[in-house]
């Protein structure tokens with residue numbers, strides 16, 4: 001399937017599953033090497049990172065824990081635009097090595113929000129692991145240690161990422177076709 005149609009948009013395959021898994025394995029190797037002995041707590045940000053999280057965690061061989069958080073729209077206004085509230089943090093983060101597992105860092109505002117929120121709970125260190133980064137769009141200064149792939153500034157779906165709720169189930173990544 002080289003092109004797919006989701007609602008009003010057409011998408012064409014841009015990163016095949018094989019290539020994705022090669023980069024996910026590389027990131028897992030780096031984490032296994034860097035965080036050995038630290039019993040990291042992986043915090044996967046739903047919904048978009050569910051497929052990345054599953055493939056990444058299958059390749060993590062050091063002792064670790066995994067949990068899931070979600071971002072909910074927050075009733076309020078801020079200077080940075082729509083503020084999202086982080087929900088579902090049930091673990092005690094104090095003194096822990098935390099790894100945030102995200103689908104994509106675009107402007108970086110969502111990641112900044114996560115770092116701010118988690119930072120108030122006393123973790124020893126927080127690392128960022130993301131499937132994708134759009135470097136041209138980054139607005140905040142983030143230390144993204146573990147990025148599987150860097151992509152241009154185009155809208156993508158598949159491998160967990162959606163367009164209006166659809167497209168998360170595809171095993172490859174697709175880029176929107178601008179017609």
Ligand code: 5GP
Pocket residue numbers: 048102103104105106107108109110111154155156157161162163
């Ligand atoms: P940021 O706060 O970094 O601008 O946005 C991050 C969030 O925007 C991601 O977690 C993801 O939900 C969404 N996002 C950004 N770029 C894309 C994209 O190309 N495709 C999809 N499906 N979602 C995206």
